[in-house]
Amino acid sequence: MSADPTTPGPAPEHVDVLVIGAGLSGLGAAAQLREHHPGRSLAVLEARDVSGGTWDLFRYPGIRSDSDMFTFGYRWRPWVGDTALADGASILDYVRTVARERGVDRLVRYGHRVVSADWDSASARWRVRVDRGGEELTLTAGFVHCCSGYYDYESGHTPELPGIERYDGEVVHPQHWPEDLDHAGKRVVVIGSGATAITLVPALAADAKHVTMLQRSPTYVLSRPGRDPVAKVLDRLPARLAFPVVRWKNILQAVAFYQVARRRPGVVKRLIRSGVAAQLPPEVDVDTHFRPSYDPWDQRLCFVPDGDLFRAIRSGGASVVTDTIDTFTERGIRLASGQELEADVVVTATGLRLLPFGGIALSVDGEPVTLSETMAYKALMLSGVPNFVYTIGYTNASWTLKADLVSEYVARLLRHLDERGARSVVPVREPGVGERPFMDFQSGYVLRALDRLPRQGDRAPWMLKQNYLTDVRTIRRDRIDDGVLRFT
Numbered sequence: 164m165s166a167d168p169t170t171p172g173p174a175p176e177h178v179d180v181l182v183i184g185a186g187l188s189g190l191g192a193a194a195q196l197r198e199h200h201p202g203r204s205l206a207v208l209e210a211r212d213v214s215g216g217t218w219d220l221f222r223y224p225g226i227r228s229d230s231d232m233f234t235f236g237y238r239w240r241p242w243v244g245d246t247a248l249a250d251g252a253s254i255l256d257y258v259r260t261v262a263r264e265r266g267v268d269r270l271v272r273y274g275h276r277v278v279s280a281d282w283d284s285a286s287a288r289w290r291v292r293v294d295r296g297g298e299e300l301t302l303t304a305g306f307v308h309c310c311s312g313y314y315d316y317e318s319g320h321t322p323e324l325p326g327i328e329r330y331d332g333e334v335v336h337p338q339h340w341p342e343d344l345d346h347a348g349k350r351v352v353v354i355g356s357g358a359t360a361i362t363l364v365p366a367l368a369a370d371a372k373h374v375t376m377l378q379r380s381p382t383y384v385l386s387r388p389g390r391d392p393v394a395k396v397l398d399r400l401p402a403r404l405a406f407p408v409v410r411w412k413n414i415l416q417a418v419a420f421y422q423v424a425r426r427r428p429g430v431v432k433r434l435i436r437s438g439v440a441a442q443l444p445p446e447v448d449v450d451t452h453f454r455p456s457y458d459p460w461d462q463r464l465c466f467v468p469d470g471d472l473f474r475a476i477r478s479g480g481a482s483v484v485t486d487t488i489d490t491f492t493e494r495g496i497r498l499a500s501g502q503e504l505e506a507d508v509v510v511t512a513t514g515l516r517l518l519p520f521g522g523i524a525l526s527v528d529g530e531p532v533t534l535s536e537t538m539a540y541k542a543l544m545l546s547g548v549p550n551f552v553y554t555i556g557y558t559n560a561s562w563t564l565k566a567d568l569v570s571e572y573v574a575r576l577l578r579h580l581d582e583r584g585a586r587s588v589v590p591v592r593e594p595g596v597g598e599r600p601f602m603d604f605q606s607g608y609v610l611r612a613l614d615r616l617p618r619q620g621d622r623a624p625w626m627l628k629q630n631y632l633t634d635v636r637t638i639r640r641d642r643i644d645d646g647v648l649r650f651t
């Protein structure tokens with residue numbers, strides 16, 4: 164479909180701001196831009212044929228948030244009711260309803276996968292190449308806000324599974340849950356112990372003959388109320404009054420818990436352990452199955468609503484095995500200990516494949532950007548990459564807390580460009596700032612990708628704090644013109 168490069172074609176379409184991705188972040192960003200910059204032209208490019216991102220893609224039984232919805236919902240659009248951990252369908256409905264209310268659903272161009280973006284300093288524009296169902300399009304944009312999530316939509320992470328070809332049962336990955344999979348009355352083994360495995364086990368146990376969660380090593384699991392007690396009490400107040408109270412209560416609670424966990428890990432470990440032990444029958448060995456070797460928040464903690472995982476174990480519908488796989492057999496899995504787990508269905512809840520910036524090849528004046536050579540500025544821009552902001556949410560709190568701050572920042576930054584009469588802004592790396600890995604986080608999907616990610620610095624504004632209260636200051640309040648950003 165490529166045109167003759169020697170004949171000048173029509174000029175590509177230009178938009179002032181291009182948002183990439185129509186998930187929770189992209190739709191929220193577009194809504195903020197509509198509100199604060201109604202005069203700017205705006206388009207949202209979405210690779211898939213539908214909006215909602217994560218909350219449309221994942222369809223496994225029990226899919227839900229493990230953040231509370233008062234902080235996972237947008238700051239500017241209350242989450243109504245007292246449901247704290249909501250199911251996937253309700254989250255998808257919330258995101259799409261908000262997009263409709265704000266009129267940004269009409270700005271989304273579906274089936275548009277951004278392949279590359281090249282910044283041209285002379286025209287102060289991004290030249291963006293898009294794959295639309297095999298056809299190549301180009302458009303230009305003054306500013307790009309990348310909201311492409313953090314993982315590969317095509318496939319999840321599956322480690323090598325020895326002997327898998329011999330296995331006669333069904334193998335599914337939660338990222339591609341077959342609509343017609345019937346697990347009722349069957350023996351299911353869920354491999355993994357992350358948020359997905361922990362969500363799946365009680366949901367499957369409701370109909371399965373038995374569900375075994377097979378983990379190599381344990382994860383911290385905490386029970387929290389599925390309904391927010393304070394939201395329940397404030398139920399009679401209008402949402403605009405009750406919502407900020409519940410939201411701030413949850414923000415402060417989460418920040419405090421994280422800080423205590425990092426400073427006094429021993430205390431928090433003991434508290435978590437006793438909470439788990441109290442909910443399990445005495446024959447379950449808490450230390451083998453629920454006491455990780457790492458400290459709380461070295462990896463993401465898993466929250467279960469009203470202890471549903473523990474309830475499933477108590478009822479006998481589910482159990483946990485901590486061991487490694489020796490080999491798959493025709494009928495199931497043989498473990499290193501010699502134990503055999505018979506299974507009709509095996510679910511590989513073994514994680515995601517991290518994909519920075521939606522796999523988009525970035526370049527500046529034709530020079531490819533090597534992400535690992537860039538440094539993240541306020542965890543929302545990249546050194547040396549002009550007019551480009553990205554949203555990657557927190558790992559220790561609700562994603563949306565950060566996404567909202569980033570969208571606000573984009574609005575401020577564009578206003579600042581207007582006020583200065585500047586057309587471009589770029590963070591310029593400072594000499595003497597030490598390099599650190601992008602994330603101080605031990606989860607497998609992060610460790611597997613660290614060498615493909617930008618670096619963070621050892622001081623502000625290059626350091627990623629993972630702390631909403633600090634970010635409220637540095638992203639919402641601090642001066643835009645901080646001497647690190649260069650305006651042209």
Ligand SMILES: Cc1cc2nc3c(=O)[nH]c(=O)nc-3n(C[C@H](O)[C@H](O)[C@H](O)COP(=O)(O)OP(=O)(O)OC[C@H]3O[C@@H](n4cnc5c(N)ncnc54)[C@H](O)[C@@H]3O)c2cc1C
Pocket residue numbers: 183184185186187188189208209210211214215216217218221227228229230235275276277278310311312313314316359520521522523554556560561562563
């Ligand atoms: C199962 C699961 C549960 C989760 N639960 C929580 C939770 O409880 N709390 C929490 O804080 N976080 C949670 N997360 C993290 C979650 O992904 C985010 O909270 C949030 O949904 C991310 O929204 P997003 O819009 O940034 O990204 P996504 O939801 O991933 O959406 C990104 C969009 O960008 C599109 N896109 C990607 N690349 C391109 C491209 N090159 N061109 C065009 N479009 C592109 C995608 O198709 C997609 O629609 C969960 C993640 C998963 C996988």
